[in-house]
Amino acid sequence: MSIRIGILGYGNLGRGVECAIRQNEDMQLKAVFTRRDPASVSILTEGAAVCHVDDAPGWKDRIDVLILCGGSATDLPEQTPEYVKYFNVIDSFDTHAKIPQHFEKVDAAARANSHVGIISVGWDPGMFSLNRLYGNVILPEGNDYTFWGKGVSQGHSDALRRIEGVKNAKQYTIPVESALEAVRSGSNPEFTTREKHTRECFVVLEEGADAARVEQEIKTMPNYFADYDTTVHFISEEELLTEHSGIPHGGFVLRSGVTGLDKEHKHLVEYRLKLDSNPEFTSSVLAAYARAAHRLAGEGQSGCKTVFDIAPAYLSPKSGAELRAALL
Amino acid sequence: MSIRIGILGYGNLGRGVECAIRQNEDMQLKAVFTRRDPASVSILTEGAAVCHVDDAPGWKDRIDVLILCGGSATDLPEQTPEYVKYFNVIDSFDTHAKIPQHFEKVDAAARANSHVGIISVGWDPGMFSLNRLYGNVILPEGNDYTFWGKGVSQGHSDALRRIEGVKNAKQYTIPVESALEAVRSGSNPEFTTREKHTRECFVVLEEGADAARVEQEIKTMPNYFADYDTTVHFISEEELLTEHSGIPHGGFVLRSGVTGLDKEHKHLVEYRLKLDSNPEFTSSVLAAYARAAHRLAGEGQSGCKTVFDIAPAYLSPKSGAELRAALL
Numbered sequence: 001m002s003i004r005i006g007i008l009g010y011g012n013l014g015r016g017v018e019c020a021i022r023q024n025e026d027m028q029l030k031a032v033f034t035r036r037d038p039a040s041v042s043i044l045t046e047g048a049a050v051c052h053v054d055d056a057p058g059w060k061d062r063i064d065v066l067i068l069c070g071g072s073a074t075d076l077p078e079q080t081p082e083y084v085k086y087f088n089v090i091d092s093f094d095t096h097a098k099i100p101q102h103f104e105k106v107d108a109a110a111r112a113n114s115h116v117g118i119i120s121v122g123w124d125p126g127m128f129s130l131n132r133l134y135g136n137v138i139l140p141e142g143n144d145y146t147f148w149g150k151g152v153s154q155g156h157s158d159a160l161r162r163i164e165g166v167k168n169a170k171q172y173t174i175p176v177e178s179a180l181e182a183v184r185s186g187s188n189p190e191f192t193t194r195e196k197h198t199r200e201c202f203v204v205l206e207e208g209a210d211a212a213r214v215e216q217e218i219k220t221m222p223n224y225f226a227d228y229d230t231t232v233h234f235i236s237e238e239e240l241l242t243e244h245s246g247i248p249h250g251g252f253v254l255r256s257g258v259t260g261l262d263k264e265h266k267h268l269v270e271y272r273l274k275l276d277s278n279p280e281f282t283s284s285v286l287a288a289y290a291r292a293a294h295r296l297a298g299e300g301q302s303g304c305k306t307v308f309d310i311a312p313a314y315l316s317p318k319s320g321a322e323l324r325a326a327l328l
Numbered sequence: 329m330s331i332r333i334g335i336l337g338y339g340n341l342g343r344g345v346e347c348a349i350r351q352n353e354d355m356q357l358k359a360v361f362t363r364r365d366p367a368s369v370s371i372l373t374e375g376a377a378v379c380h381v382d383d384a385p386g387w388k389d390r391i392d393v394l395i396l397c398g399g400s401a402t403d404l405p406e407q408t409p410e411y412v413k414y415f416n417v418i419d420s421f422d423t424h425a426k427i428p429q430h431f432e433k434v435d436a437a438a439r440a441n442s443h444v445g446i447i448s449v450g451w452d453p454g455m456f457s458l459n460r461l462y463g464n465v466i467l468p469e470g471n472d473y474t475f476w477g478k479g480v481s482q483g484h485s486d487a488l489r490r491i492e493g494v495k496n497a498k499q500y501t502i503p504v505e506s507a508l509e510a511v512r513s514g515s516n517p518e519f520t521t522r523e524k525h526t527r528e529c530f531v532v533l534e535e536g537a538d539a540a541r542v543e544q545e546i547k548t549m550p551n552y553f554a555d556y557d558t559t560v561h562f563i564s565e566e567e568l569l570t571e572h573s574g575i576p577h578g579g580f581v582l583r584s585g586v587t588g589l590d591k592e593h594k595h596l597v598e599y600r601l602k603l604d605s606n607p608e609f610t611s612s613v614l615a616a617y618a619r620a621a622h623r624l625a626g627e628g629q630s631g632c633k634t635v636f637d638i639a640p641a642y643l644s645p646k647s648g649a650e651l652r653a654a655l656l
Binding site: 016019020022023024044096099100103120125127129130132133134136137138139140141184259260261264265266267268269270271272273274275276277280281283284285288291306307308309310311312313315316320321323324325327328 | 344347348350351352372424427428431448453455457458460461462464465466467468469512587588589592593594595596597598599600601602603604605608609611612613616619634635636637638639640641643644648649651652653655656
C-alpha cells in the first residue's frame with residue numbers, strides 16, 4: 001500500500017515535494033494544505049485534495065506523513081510541534097543555532113502523541129550534516145570544512161532588495177577555488193570569512209537611482225557583505241529574468257584527517273552537491289525521510305529524530321536483501 | 329567505561345585498527361589474536377595481550393567487540409560466523425558478489441548467540457555503499473557511477489608478480505579524468521570498462537627476463553588487464569621500494585539525477601576519498617562501527633547488520649544533543 005502524504009504549505013518547497021512524490025512509486029499525495037483560499041490554489045496532482053490549513057487535523061487518519069513546507073523563521077517553530085500532535089511529520093528547519101530548542105519542543109509533542117517527527121531534513125542541515133558526522137567519526141583527528149555555492153542565497157538577495165533604489169536583485173555565494181584546493185592538499189588551513197567565499201550581486205536599479213551609492217551600501221552592509229569580497233553588476237530587469245531566474249545551489253563538505261602510529265598518513269573525504277534547483281533537491285530529501293518516518297512509526301517508535309538517528313536502509317523502498325545485493 | 333576491543337589477525341589491517349583505537353578515547357585494546365606463535369608477535373599497545381587465536385573464545389567476557397582483520401577470500405567466510413558465537417564482531421568482507429550468502433551465515437549464528445555482527449565495513453563496501461544508497465533514495469531517477477583510484481590494487485599487483493620473470497611489481501588503478509568530467513556534466517554517459525579506468529604497472533624484472541614478453545603478457549592478461557589501457561614501466565627494485573612503497577587508494581561515487589515536473593533540473597552528488605593508506609582508513613571505519621556494535625548489543629539487538637542498518641549517531645561517542653548542536 002502506498003504511503004499517504006500530505007503537504008502543508010504550497011510554495012517552491014511544497015511544489016518540489018509534490019514533484020518528488022511522483023518520482024517515488026510507493027508514495028501518494030493525498031492533500032495539500034494552504035493558508036490561502038483553497039479555491040485559488042491549483043496543484044499538479046490529479047486526485048489530491050486542496051484544503052485549508054485549519055482542516056488539516058481532520059485528515060489525521062487519512063495521511064501517514066505530513067511534510068511541512070513552511071519557512072524556518074516563523075512557520076516551522078509553530079507548525080512542527082503543533083502538527084506532530086496529529087501526524088508523523090517532516091520539516092526542513094534550517095536555523096542551525098535554534099535546532100536544539102526546536103528539537104525539544106517537537107520531541108515533547110511527538111512523544112505525547114505517539115508520533116514521529118523528523119526535523120532539519122534537506123541538504124544543510126541534512127546531507128551536509130551527515131557527511132560532517134561520518135567524517136568526524138571515521139577521522140577523529142582532523143578538520144571540518146563546509147563551503148557553499150555556487151548558488152543563490154535567498155537571504156542575501158532579499159537584503160539587496162531592501163536597499164533604496166534597488167528594484168530587483170539576485171546574489172550568488174561562490175566558494176573560493178584556491179581555498180578548496182588548500183583543503184584538498186591536506187595542509188589543514190584556517191580561513192577568515194573573506195578567504196572562503198566571495199559574493200556576486202546582480203542588481204536592477206530603479207529609474208534614477210544612484211548606482212555608486214547603491215554599490216557602496218551593498219559592499220559595506222554588515223553581516224551580509226562587509227566581510228566578503230563582493231562584486232556588483234548592474235543589469236536590466238530583462239537580463240535578470242532570463243539569465244538569473246533559477247535557484248541553483250550546492251557546496252562542499254570536506255574532512256581532512258590523519259591516521260597511523262605517528263599520524264603519518266593523510267586522508268581526505270569530500271562530499272559535493274551541484275544542484276540546479278535548491279528547493280527541489282531539498283524536497284527530494286524530504287520525500288525520502290517521509291518514508292523513514294512512516295516505517296519508524298509502523299515499528300511503534302515515537303519522538304523527534306534528525307538525519308543522525310535514521311538508519312540509511314529506512315530511506316529506501318527496497319528490502320534489506322535487495323539493498324545488500326545491489327548497492328553494498 | 330571504555331569499549332573493550334579485540335583484534336583477530338595482525339597484518340596491515342590489524343595494525344591499522346590498533347592505531348585507530350588510539351585515536352578513539354572511549355576504546356581500549358585488550359588483546360590481539362594471531363595464528364602465529366604469540367611470542368613472535370610484537371604489538372604497539374602497552375598492556376594489551378597477544379594470544380593464540382585458539383584462545384579467543386576464552387576472552388568472551390573480557391571483550392566487547394572483536395574486530396576481524398583477516399582476508400575476504402578464505403579467512404572471513406569462516407571466521408565471522410564462528411566468532412560471532414562468542415563476541416560482537418565487525419568485519420570488512422569485500423567480495424561484493426558473496427555478501428548475501430555471508431550475511432545469511434553471520435545472521436543465523438549471531439541471532440542464535442544474541443550477538444551483533446556488522447559485516448562489509450570499510451570504504452567499498454562501506455562508505456561508498458552508503459553514498460550509493462543515499463544517492464539512490466534522494467534522486468530516484470538517475471544514474472550511479474563508481475570510480476576507483478588513483479590507488480594500488482593489491483589483486484592486480486599480485487597478478488603481476490605471478491608472471492614469470494617478474495621479481496616485484498605494483499599496480500595503480502587510475503580513473504579517467506574525462507570520464508569523470510562527463511559524469512559531472514550531467515550527460516549520463518555509459519562507459520565501457522576501458523573508458524572508466526586505466527592501469528599503470530611498475531615492474532621489477534628478474535635478471536635476464538625478456539621485458540617485451542613480460543609486457544605483452546601483462547597487457548593481454550584476461551580479466552586483469554586485457555580490457556584496459558595499460559602502461560608498463562620497468563624500474564629498479566630500489567625505485568620500487570622508495571617511490572612505490574605506500575598503499576594509497578580512493579575513488580569517487582557519483583549520483584546524477586533529475587527532478588521537477590518535466591525532469592528539467594539536474595543534480596549531481598559526488599563523494600570522493602583520497603587516502604594515503606587504504607588499510608588504515610578501512611581500519612578507522614571498522615573502529616567507528618565497533619562503537620555502534622557495542623551500543624546496539626547494549627540495547628539488546630542481535631543479528632547481522634551492514635552499514636545500511638546503522639543510524640549514523642551510533643558511530644559517534646557524542647550524545648544526540650551534542651551532535652545536534654555541533655554537527656547538524
